[in-house]
Amino acid sequence: MRGGGLLVAGTTSDAGKSVVTAGICRWLVRQGVKVAPFKGQNMSLNSYVTREGAEIGRAQAMQAQAARVEPSALMNPVLLKPGSDRSSQVVLMGRPVGELSARGYHGGRQQALFGTVVECLEELRATHDAVVCEGAGSPAEINLRRNDIVNMGIARAARLPVLVVGDIDRGGVFAQFFGTTALLAAEDQELVAGYLVNKFRGDVTLLEPGLDMLRDLTGRRAFGVLPYAHGLGIDEEDGLRVSLRGAVRESVVAPPVGEDVLRVAVCAVPLMSNFTDVDALAAEPGVIVRFVDRPEELADADLVVVPGTRGTVKALAWLRERGLADALVRRAAEGRPVLGVCGGFQVLGEHIHDDVESRAGEVAGLGLLPVRVRFAPEKTLARPVGEALGEPVEGYEIHHGVADVRGGEAFLDGCRVGAVWGTHWHGSLESDGFRRAFLREVAAAAGRRFVPAPDTSFAALREEQLDRLGDLIERHADTDALWKLIESGPPGGLPFIAPGAP
Numbered sequence: 469m470r471g472g473g474l475l476v477a478g479t480t481s482d483a484g485k486s487v488v489t490a491g492i493c494r495w496l497v498r499q500g501v502k503v504a505p506f507k508g509q510n511m512s513l514n515s516y517v518t519r520e521g522a523e524i525g526r527a528q529a530m531q532a533q534a535a536r537v538e539p540s541a542l543m544n545p546v547l548l549k550p551g552s553d554r555s556s557q558v559v560l561m562g563r564p565v566g567e568l569s570a571r572g573y574h575g576g577r578q579q580a581l582f583g584t585v586v587e588c589l590e591e592l593r594a595t596h597d598a599v600v601c602e603g604a605g606s607p608a609e610i611n612l613r614r615n616d617i618v619n620m621g622i623a624r625a626a627r628l629p630v631l632v633v634g635d636i637d638r639g640g641v642f643a644q645f646f647g648t649t650a651l652l653a654a655e656d657q658e659l660v661a662g663y664l665v666n667k668f669r670g671d672v673t674l675l676e677p678g679l680d681m682l683r684d685l686t687g688r689r690a691f692g693v694l695p696y697a698h699g700l701g702i703d704e705e706d707g708l709r710v711s712l713r714g715a716v717r718e719s720v721v722a723p724p725v726g727e728d729v730l731r732v733a734v735c736a737v738p739l740m741s742n743f744t745d746v747d748a749l750a751a752e753p754g755v756i757v758r759f760v761d762r763p764e765e766l767a768d769a770d771l772v773v774v775p776g777t778r779g780t781v782k783a784l785a786w787l788r789e790r791g792l793a794d795a796l797v798r799r800a801a802e803g804r805p806v807l808g809v810c811g812g813f814q815v816l817g818e819h820i821h822d823d824v825e826s827r828a829g830e831v832a833g834l835g836l837l838p839v840r841v842r843f844a845p846e847k848t849l850a851r852p853v854g855e856a857l858g859e860p861v862e863g864y865e866i867h868h869g870v871a872d873v874r875g876g877e878a879f880l881d882g883c884r885v886g887a888v889w890g891t892h893w894h895g896s897l898e899s900d901g902f903r904r905a906f907l908r909e910v911a912a913a914a915g916r917r918f919v920p921a922p923d924t925s926f927a928a929l930r931e932e933q934l935d936r937l938g939d940l941i942e943r944h945a946d947t948d949a950l951w952k953l954i955e956s957g958p959p960g961g962l963p964f965i966a967p968g969a970p
Contacts, residue, residue, distance in 0.1 A: 471502075471593040472954040475623045475659075477603035479634040479644035484666040486527045487700065487937055488633050489602040493535035494938030495947065496598055496954075504592045505531030507602040508585035509546040509578070509618040511556065513741040513778055517864040521849050522562020523547060526744060531602070534934045545588045546581050546617070550739065551778055551825070560584065564847050579615045586625050593626075598954050601628060608651040620656040629661045629953040631691060637667035642678055649686055650965045657965065659958045664945065665693040687963040692945030700933055724754025726919030730911060732757045733769035735792055737783035737812070741776040742866070745809050748897040748926045752907065754918060763795035770914035771805045772796065774812030776894065780841075780869065781826035784815050784833065793834055800836045805887040805910045813882050813890035814841045814869045824868050836888045838875035843868045852893060856880050857909065859901035863893030887913040898926045 476492070478485040489505055496503040510525035517523055522541035532539040541562035548556040555569045560581065568577055592599045607619035607630070615621075623630050632648055634641040645663045652660065663682070668675065672693050679690045724730075732749055736759040743759075750757040758765070766772055774796070777783040787793040796816075799806055808816040817839030820831045824843035833841075850865040856879055863880070871892065876883035882891040887910075897903045904920040911918035941947065953959070 470590075471596045472598045472957070473589075473593060473601060473626060473628045474598070474950070474954045475601045475603055475619070475628040475630045477607045477619055477623075477630050477632050477648075479606055479608075479632060479641070479648050480638070481605050483633045483635045484694075485602050485604075485633055486531070488664065488666065488694070488941075489600050490531045490534040490934060491937035491941040492600050492950070493531055494934050495941040496600070497534070497536050498938055498942075502537075502597045503535045504537055504596045504599050505535055505543055505602065506589055506592055506599050507544050507604070507618065508589065508622050509548065509581075509604060510544050511548040511550065511604065513549060513739060514744055515547060515549065515559075515742065515866055517849050517851055517866060518562065519851060520562075521851070523559050523564075523847075523849050523866055524562060526742070527602075530934075531600075533930065534937065535600075542588045542592055545584050549741075549778055557778075561588075562849070578617055582617045582621065582625075585617045585622060589622065589626055600954075603630075606648060607632070607656070608648045610651055613653075620652065620659070623659050624655060627957055628659065629958045630659045631661060631664055631950075631953070633664045633666050635667050636665050636675075637669065637696060641665060642682055645682060646685060646965070649688070650967050650969065654964045658960070658962060660688060660962070661691075661953050661959050662688040663690050665690060667696045668693050669696045685969075686965055689949075691949055692941075694940050694944050697936065697940060700936065722753035722921075724918060725921045726754065727917040728911075729754045729756055730770050730907065730914070730916055730918045731768055732771045732773060733760045733766050734758065734773045734775055735787065735812070736761045737775065737777045738786050739778040739782065741778050742810065742894045743775050745775060745894055745897060746773055748903055749907075751926055751929050752903070752924055753921045755907070761790060761792075763791040766792070766795045766799065770916055770918075771807060771910045772799060774806070774808045774815055776810035776812060776866075778811070779826065780811040780814045780820060781822055781828045781831050783811060784820070784831065787815065787834075796834060797836065800886065800888050803887050803913060805913045806836065806889070808837070808882075808888075808890040810865075810867050810892050810894060811869070813837075813839070813892055814867075814871070816888060816890050817841050817871070820869070822869075837883055837885055837890045838873065839883065839890065840872045840874065841869040842872070844870050848892075852881065854880060856896075856902055857905035859899065859905050861893070861896050861899045861902045863891075863896040863899075865892050866894065867892050900925055900927075 512525045514526040516526045516529035518539045524544035528544040529539040547559035603619040816836040817833040820841045822843040876885040880891040907920045
């Protein structure tokens with residue numbers, strides 16, 4: 469029996485599609501529905517490695533956790549990992565298959581992948597009661613519609629009803645809903661069942677007249693109004709936004725257990741990937757995490773993290789241009805803690821030989837760790853398990869760089885010299901015992917009277933966040949109507965809106 473389906477589209481990027489999809493998955497699984505998430509094509513630098521060794525978008529792994537199913541390449545058959553403003557690595561069914569320009573991808577390769585996307589969705593629908601699909605950007609990107617495989621293209625091929633999400637906190641949500649629908653072709657408009665308002669603040673009765681007018685104008689109803697929810701630290705798809713805007717983002721923390729807080733500065737390197745590695749630090753009471761892009765912002769930091777990046781050589785040049793490289797060298801000489809993860813680990817080494825990613829050849833690293841890195845054409849994708857600082861650790865690896873460690877103390881797959889640590893392992897700080905042991909080391913090196921909380925469980929906190937998403941859907945959406953959509957498909961008989969109407 470073929471399971472039901474729903475496409476969660478958005479009026480814009482960052483309208484809330486990922487979290488709404490996760491919320492619907494968590495609501496459904498709590499009702500006893502066997503549900504899976506799906507995104508045909510994702511563009512993200514935050515990725516994850518499944519148990520079978522496939523690379524998928526981290527947001528889909530989070531949605532799988534919301535659905536209480538094991539993440540799979542079927543849930544994100546096409547992943548694009550930007551390497552610049554104009555090109556991306558194409559990951560198909562969890563494996564890299566090449567680097568393409570945006571023009572080359574949208575000019576033909578994208579449509580060639582459409583069959584794979586449809587097959588993956590149908591396989592999930594054959595084994596689940598429901599599949600909740602996430603769109604990308606906006607379905608009304610009319611310049612890309614001809615080769616679309618993630619929004620209305622997949623909705624039309626699979627006859628999926630479409631729920632359009634709009635972020636009212638940005639303003640203009642009624643125009644976004646109307647304009648998005650009006651720009652679609654008649655065949656696509658038939659699939660748009662209605663709208664979901666996201667991030668509303670205030671008295672919902674003040675919004676209701678507008679929703680009634682929207683229904684009169686479009687013939688389509690609102691399926692709910694989700695309130696603005698603070699403190700949802702659910703995985704974001706795109707670290708690129710953080711790294712390019714040069715902003716500082718500070719976490720909200722619980723009071724410390726000891727006498728001091730611990731300040732963590734994360735270098736917002738270009739093409740930053742898997743910056744979710746520091747989420748587990750931000751979840752610790754008394755730990756403040758900031759993203760920084762100036763050397764003076766490292767002065768009061770007790771720990772500096774150099775995160776992963778899709779452009780190791782580019783990140784290294786950026787650190788030098790900004791003066792951050794010199795600041796990191798000074799920190800290491802003073803015995804002040806630095807942690808490099810994946811690309812950040814490679815940056816801290818002695819030499820990088822890269823004929824794969826940047827094709828820059830031999831490049832000198834910062835020389836803080838006795839490590840030499842050579843980029844291999846094949847990407848390492850792994851789910852390692854080990855022990856460090858006397859505690860069990862799990863993680864995942866996603867990298868082309870192969871590290872030749874020539875000294876220092878062993879640290880996961882990397883090494884430690886003084887207060888400088890380096891590893892390729894993403895996600896290691898989610899291992900609670902290891903994270904606490906690491907923070908005790910950092911606090912001692914920084915001279916802080918900081919004590920990690922003895923009972924913080926990152927997995928439990930993540931479950932609480934996913935339950936909050938499920939609660940938002942259950943309490944503020946018309947769940948009976950949503951289930952009818954998922955089970956029965958597009959409602960049919962909805963009017964066509966001519967562009968420019970009314």
